[in-house]
Amino acid sequence: MSKPAGAWLVALAGLIVLTVGLGMLWYGLKRQFERKLRFDGANPHHARKAAIRAGQIGYAAKGIAFAIVGALLVEAAIKNDPGKSRGLDAALHTLADQPYGKFLLLAVALGVAVFGVYCFFQARYRKVGT
Numbered sequence: 001m002s003k004p005a006g007a008w009l010v011a012l013a014g015l016i017v018l019t020v021g022l023g024m025l026w027y028g029l030k031r032q033f034e035r036k037l038r039f040d041g042a043n044p045h046h047a048r049k050a051a052i053r054a055g056q057i058g059y060a061a062k063g064i065a066f067a068i069v070g071a072l073l074v075e076a077a078i079k080n081d082p083g084k085s086r087g088l089d090a091a092l093h094t095l096a097d098q099p100y101g102k103f104l105l106l107a108v109a110l111g112v113a114v115f116g117v118y119c120f121f122q123a124r125y126r127k128v129g130t
Contacts, residue, residue: 033122
């Protein structure tokens, strides 16, 4: 940040990360990941329902985590404080320091775990080829 355009570059990076996070949140809530899945085989209704719910929750949680990191980068650029431009660890600490932060942190952690479950569904039901 000591370079002439350093703060602007950090702010730009923060806005990009924030936008990616909001995009992931939107991607999950609008179920856009669903078009990349194909549910063939035995009892696809239950698998489909579980995979879609896991994808929605998982992408939303990942999006929130990324958005917090992006917001911290923008804040660091605005305040010209390189100590504020930390990664996901700082974002999660910031979340934990908020009112009801422990519950928010637990919700994000569970959401990321649910994204892991979605990844198993994706590995099984991902459209491949045509």
